[in-house]
Amino acid sequence: MSLPTVAFVLGLLIIPLAVTSMAWQKIIIIACIFAFLALSFDFLAHFVGIVCLGGAFFTGVGGYISGLLNSAFGLPLVITIPIATIGGGVICTLFLLPCLPMRGIYFAIVSLMYPLLFARVIQALNIFGGTDGLPGLATFPNIWVELYLILPLILILTFGLRRLVNEDFGMVLRAIKDNDQAVKASNINITWFKMKAVFLAAAIGCFSGAYLTHLYGWVGISLFALDFSIFPIAATVVGGVGTLVGPVIGALILTLFSEMLREFGPLRVVFYSLILAGLVILNTGGLVPYLQRKYHQFERWIEI
Amino acid sequence: MNIFIFGLVNSVILALIASGFALVYGVSRLANFAHGALYILVGFATWLFLNRLGINYIGSIFLSIVIVSIIGGAIYRFFLIRVKGMPASEIIASLSIGIAIMELFRWRGFIGEAYMLPPFVTGSVSIAGVMIDWQRLIIIGIGLAMMLSLWLFTHHTKVGLSLRAIAQDKRASMMSGIDPDRTAVIGLAMGSALAGVAAVVILPLGSITVETGYMVLTDAIAVCIIGGLGSWMGVLAGAFLLGFSQILATAFIGPHWQMVVVLLFIILTLILKPSGLLGRQKELEERV
Numbered sequence: 001m002s003l004p005t006v007a008f009v010l011g012l013l014i015i016p017l018a019v020t021s022m023a024w025q026k027i028i029i030i031a032c033i034f035a036f037l038a039l040s041f042d043f044l045a046h047f048v049g050i051v052c053l054g055g056a057f058f059t060g061v062g063g064y065i066s067g068l069l070n071s072a073f074g075l076p077l078v079i080t081i082p083i084a085t086i087g088g089g090v091i092c093t094l095f096l097l098p099c100l101p102m103r104g105i106y107f108a109i110v111s112l113m114y115p116l117l118f119a120r121v122i123q124a125l126n127i128f129g130g131t132d133g134l135p136g137l138a139t140f141p142n143i144w145v146e147l148y149l150i151l152p153l154i155l156i157l158t159f160g161l162r163r164l165v166n167e168d169f170g171m172v173l174r175a176i177k178d179n180d181q182a183v184k185a186s187n188i189n190i191t192w193f194k195m196k197a198v199f200l201a202a203a204i205g206c207f208s209g210a211y212l213t214h215l216y217g218w219v220g221i222s223l224f225a226l227d228f229s230i231f232p233i234a235a236t237v238v239g240g241v242g243t244l245v246g247p248v249i250g251a252l253i254l255t256l257f258s259e260m261l262r263e264f265g266p267l268r269v270v271f272y273s274l275i276l277a278g279l280v281i282l283n284t285g286g287l288v289p290y291l292q293r294k295y296h297q298f299e300r301w302i303e304i
Numbered sequence: 305m306n307i308f309i310f311g312l313v314n315s316v317i318l319a320l321i322a323s324g325f326a327l328v329y330g331v332s333r334l335a336n337f338a339h340g341a342l343y344i345l346v347g348f349a350t351w352l353f354l355n356r357l358g359i360n361y362i363g364s365i366f367l368s369i370v371i372v373s374i375i376g377g378a379i380y381r382f383f384l385i386r387v388k389g390m391p392a393s394e395i396i397a398s399l400s401i402g403i404a405i406m407e408l409f410r411w412r413g414f415i416g417e418a419y420m421l422p423p424f425v426t427g428s429v430s431i432a433g434v435m436i437d438w439q440r441l442i443i444i445g446i447g448l449a450m451m452l453s454l455w456l457f458t459h460h461t462k463v464g465l466s467l468r469a470i471a472q473d474k475r476a477s478m479m480s481g482i483d484p485d486r487t488a489v490i491g492l493a494m495g496s497a498l499a500g501v502a503a504v505v506i507l508p509l510g511s512i513t514v515e516t517g518y519m520v521l522t523d524a525i526a527v528c529i530i531g532g533l534g535s536w537m538g539v540l541a542g543a544f545l546l547g548f549s550q551i552l553a554t555a556f557i558g559p560h561w562q563m564v565v566v567l568l569f570i571i572l573t574l575i576l577k578p579s580g581l582l583g584r585q586k587e588l589e590e591r592v
Contacts, residue, residue, distance in 0.1 A: 051392040053399065098574035105335050106578070108395045109529065110570065112337075113522050117567050124560035226518075230403060233396060269407040273400035280397045281386045 004295060008245060009155055016147045025143055029215065031255035032150045036208040037232035038239070038247030039157055040201040046242035047165045048197045049177030050100075054111030056228035057095075058205020059212065060118060060221075062088040064128055066210035067219030070137045077138045081210045088206030093199045100194045103180070112229065119224035133220025137213060146215065154248060157204065162244050173197055227269065231258075234276040240286025249288060306434050307548075307555055313440045315547025316447035317506055319540055321520050322527035323454065324498035326539045329528065330471045331491030332484075334388075335395055338379060338402030339499055340521030345405060346372045346500035347512040351419055361422070369500035376496025377489045384492075385485060402521070410514045423508040439508050446505050450498070451540070458536075467491055526566050530573050532580025541581045545569070 016025055037055040044050045066084035069075045075083075095114060099106040123131055140146045164170050172193050175183045180190055209228075213219045231254065232247070239250025254272070261268050279286075321343070328336040346368050353364030379401060387393035428437040458464035469477035470487045478484060499520075510516075531542025546569060553561040573580060 045392060051395060053395070095571075098571055098578075102574070102578050105391055105395060106529070106574065108392070109335065109525050110574070112399070113525060113570070116518055116522050117563055120563045121567070124563055126560075226403065230400065234400075237396075265411070266407060267411045270404045270411065273404040273407070277383065277397050277400040277404065280393050280400070281383050283387070283393070 004291075008249075012151055012155060012248075016151070022143060025147060027255060027259055028252075029146055029150060031252045032154055033208045033212055033215075034231055034235055034255060035154055035248040035251035036157070036204050037228060038235040038251045039154075039161065039244065040204040041232045042236045042241065042244055042247045043161055043165075043204075044197065044201045045236070047170065047177065048173045048194060050194065050198065051105075051108040052111045052198075052201065053108050053229050053233070054096075054114050055205055055232045056115035056224050056226060057111060057118065058088065058092055058202050059209030059228045060115055060224035061092055061202075062206025062209030063213040063219045063223040064209075065091075065206070067134050067137055067213045068128060070214075071134045077140070077214045080138075081207065081214065084210035084213075085203050085207040088209070089199045089203030092202035092206065093195055096198055096202075097195065100198065101191050115224040115226070115229065119221045122221055122224075129220070131221065133218055133222075135218050137217045137219065139214055139217040150211065158244055158248055165244075169193075169196075230269070230276065231272055234272045234279075236286075237276055237279045238287060240288030240290075243286070243288045243292075246286050246288035250286070253287070307551055309431065309434050309436060311548040311551040313436075313443060314551050315544040316444050317502075318523060318527050318547045319543035320443070320447050320450065320498075320502040320505065322524040322531075322539050322543060323450070324495040324502065325524040326528050326531075326533075326536070327454075327467075327498060328492050328495035329533055330536070331467050332380075332388075332470070332488035334380075334384065334488070334492070335391075335398070335525075336492065336495060337395060337399035337521065338376075338405065339495070339524055340517035340519070341402035341405035342372055342376055342496045343499045343503045343520045344409065344512060344514065344517040345375070346503040347421065347507045347516075348409060348419070350421060350504055350507075351512060354421070361424075365504045369497050369504070372500045373493040373497040376499075377493035380489050380492040381485075385488075388488075402517075406514050406517045419512040420510075421504070421508045421512070443505050443509075446501070450501060454498075455536075463490060467494075523566070526570055528580075530569055530580060532582045535580065535582045538580050538582035545581070 016028055019025060019028070037059065040058070041052060041055060044052045062084045065088050066077070066080040069080040069083060070077065096107070096111060099110045122128055128134065140149075165174065172183065172188060176190055176193060183193075184190055209223055212223065232251070235250035235254045236247040237250070238246075238254055239248065240246030254275075258268050258272070261271060264271070324342075325336060325339045328334055328339075349368035349371060350364050353359045353367055354361060357364075359367065379398075383401065384394060384397060387397050423437070423439040424442055425438040428435050429441070430436075458468050466477065466482045466487055467490065469480070469482055470484055470491075474484060502520075507516075527539060527542040527546055529542075530546060531538030531540070546566065549565050549569070550562045553565045
């Protein structure tokens with residue numbers, strides 16, 4: 001393992017011990033939840049070529065599934081979170097399936113619309129607790145469980161996805177991104193592969209939604225809020241697109257930044273969107289590619 | 305008769321909302337996700353001019369539409385032009401600009417019932433036994449007039465013809481000396497102005513809220529997907545299909561089912577005919 005990898009792994013595992021107050025530990029958990037969503041966005045956007053603006057759709061579906069299972073059947077969270085992850089992934093994939101055979105902007109448009117529509121459907125039909133949501137769900141026993149459940153998972157996911165995109169499966173996905181006609185000419189079913197990739201990303205998103213539900217012990221239509229769509233994209237662009245480590249670091253940085261802006265309240269969303277627009281328009285590579293470049297310069301630097 | 309009249313009103317509202325989005329997408333293949341933000345921007349600007357600066361109603365309407373079309377053109381000229389040709393970046397950039405505008409209004413406290421535009425003519429009239437207020441009739445009138453003038457504009461003026469030329473064949477029109485960037489700026493300015501016209505006509509029916517912006521965006525996109533992205537007649541067809549089925553759902557199932565109808569229509573369109581009702585020419589290109 002190279003030095004940056006060790007630094008990343010150890011840093012991520014040590015952060016919760018380094019901060020003293022419980023409030024900051026909670027903030028780290030929120031950052032990790034956004035890191036999951038950012039990972040799922042980065043994976044879809046830069047390795048499969050699908051722009052997904054619906055992080056909120058995944059968190060909402062995952063959160064509602066685990067919340068409903070917990071409140072209606074009284075299942076403990078050890079069971080509801082895995083069911084929400086897998087089941088939510090399947091449901092999200094089925095809903096997004098119609099736009100998978102299409103090129104262009106359909107996926108982005110439809111995935112942006114789903115959370116907005118679902119929130120309004122739940123509100124209008126007054127199902128699943130309506131506007132008030134479902135309170136009083138099971139929570140984790142203590143903060144250390146919360147922290148050391150999610151941090152190793154982030155590491156596993158980051159390195160797992162990095163390995164996956166270099167396996168045969170990942171090769172096909174990246175080929176679909178670069179030239180879908182050529183992949184089709186090789187007698188590979190593009191939609192099937194895209195479906196598997198979307199399932200993976202949706203399951204990651206649903207896990208973070210389910211986790212958030214049990215973190216607060218409450219589920220409501222705020223899980224479909226636009227923050228869950230826009231914040232992870234901003235984190236990915238800040239950290240570095242197409243690196244898979246970048247989104248995690250970007251999520252940590254942006255969450256820290258957003259805590260410092262806490263007194264501005266709703267204005268924070270304006271800040272994220274302006275940062276996002278600025279970085280996308282200026283087409284900066286992001287933090288991690290910059291650091292990578294500097295590290296390699298440093299590594300090859302020989303004293304004469 | 306009730307269903308027919310209110311369905312007609314609803315369809316014209318949807319067509320008005322979607323025409324700006326469809327124009328921008330048709331001209332420059334740019335999905336303008338700031339559409340909803342521009343829509344409420346006009347509403348708030350008109351309200352501000354009317355109530356804070358004391359300009360008369362017609363004057364403030366014209367002023368805010370002009371301002372928003374300048375803003376729309378500027379968004380393209382200074383921001384979106386840099387990411388032209390990268391669909392992912394275009395979408396993310398325009399969406400984040402739109403969210404920034406809308407959330408800025410939320411922060412400034414533009415929430416609640418207090419922000420309302422007065423209707424053009426108060427009172428109501430009875431047509432074939434159905435009571436309908438004048439504002440809704442004005443919406444139908446202005447909507448139809450807009451469609452007609454847009455048709456005349458795009459078929460009989462030089463600028464309009466160049467917009468259509470760019471939409472049909474970019475390379476050939478560039479060879480005939482049409483500047484695609486200039487055309488796209490005009491297109492986005494006009495799209496914003498159309499959003500503005502829709503806003504000042506429709507907003508007197510209810511109050512101005514930030515949520516309206518998101519709702520307008522989803523409605524516009526839904527109409528465009530159902531009718532076929534980038535197709536003019538498709539917008540009309542999609543608006544009428546969606547408008548009448550929303551009213552039918554309200555009448556026979558319940559008022560809350562409008563959203564479910566929208567969702568259902570989008571999914572059905574994408575499964576059965578992904579290019580939309582009337583979007584023929586791009587069928588091969590869009591499908592992998």
